[in-house]
Amino acid sequence: MATIDRHATTLALAHALSAAERGLAVIPLSRTKLPALRSPHHEQPEPTPCHGECGRPGHGVYDASTDPRRIRELFTAAPWATGYGIACGLPPHHLIGIDLDTKSGTDAPAALRELALRHLFTIPATVVVATPSGGRHIWLAGPPDAVIPNSAGRLAPGIDIRGAGGYLVGPGSRTEHGVYSAVAGTAHLPPASCPPALLRLLTPPPRIHQPALPHTPVPAPVQRGQGLVQFVLAAHEGQRNTRLFWAACRAYENGIGESLTDDLTDAALRVGLTEHEARSTIASAARLTGHA
Structure with missing residues (x-):
């Protein structure tokens, strides 16, 4: 008990x-x-949702x-x-939690700073909660029409996202590891609006479901990555770097980063990035996913 x-x-x-x-x-x-x-x-043998x-x-x-x-x-x-x-995710704030973990041995704050520099956004003044392990929870407000999913390490190693269907431990809570507390000077701030560039990183692209035909051969790695290439090719000005970074992260996570690098670079060039910008962004994705 x-x-x-x-x-x-x-x-x-x-x-x-x-x-x-x-x-x-x-x-x-x-x-x-x-x-x-x-x-x-x-206690139900087959509980219904x-x-x-x-x-x-x-x-x-x-x-x-x-x-x-x-x-x-x-x-x-x-x-x-x-x-x-x-x-998280409920009106009026549609709260998004950025959980910077310190227990995994990764430097999550540094990873967030690199993302901010790469994608030209700044974390605004907002509520920040210190966790007993030394981590930080950053509170941001999302737009009403955006559904931000929960994720662990997808944005970068050590960075977890609390979105729709998730929750954040509130400041003042006591756990078996200690007390959560608001960082000085932030307790009474309202959750600040999530920067648009960061919001784009947090919002997954729409999935396109294409049923496989019977006896369809397993596609080669580069063929499997063509959806990511098309995602980059569909980028408009202001989205190009963000989409390239997201696609490169997904490619490395699925084991096809190296084989897809040239195709992603070519797609980035076609939408207006320079080769230096493209390869630098892909290299950043490789570092953040642990493949550098």
């Missing part, structure tokens, strides 16, 4: 209610940073609310909660 720390629970509830006043939907978390309430369907339609709590981020009465009900049902999670 979970140990109950009523003082920690009271503080977590107070912080959660304060966050809700700012329009942030919250849920109670346990010391493990997981949702404190267990699914009401866990439910996002709270049953009316009972225990659906993780789908329980998130800004209603003080509802939040108190959730914490009452989970008296062992010592923290709270803030749901």
Whole structure:
């Protein structure tokens, strides 16, 4: 049975209610940073997908609310909660969390700075939360019409993204590793708008589904990468470097980076980049995906 720390629970509830006043939907978390309430369907032999339609709590981020009465009900049902999670992707802020990890041995802040220099964006003044392990959570606001997916290491090693369906551990939460706290001078800032160049990196391109014909031979690596080449060729001014970098990262992640380099470079030249710019961007993608 979970140990109950009523003082920690009271503080977590107070912080959660304060966050809700700012329009942030919250849920109670346990010391493990997981949702404190267990699914009401866990004993069913074949539980059906439910996002709270049953009316009972225990659906993780789908329980998130800004209603003080509802939040108190959730914490009452989970008296062992010592923290709270803030749901991402919901109005009014459509929160996006940039999680800079330090435990993996990578220099995530440096990777983010390199991305910012490469794609000409600056992280604006916004809420920054320090994690017990020494990492940072950067809060940004996304546009209402953008659905930013959760990802781990896709943008760069050590950088995780919390988007739609995800949540961030709120400042003031106590976990088994320590307390999350807002960095001095940022606690009362509103989440700043995500820079457009960074937003483009976070938004995956639309997938084109092409059913394979029977007995179709497995394509060669370069053939498999032609979709990435076409993605670069479709770039407009202002997107060229971003699209090339994204395509090169995906190529290296799928083991075809080296074989696709010339095709990607040629595509970049055709949309207006110089050869130096193209090869420098591809080299950057190789470094950030650990293939340099």
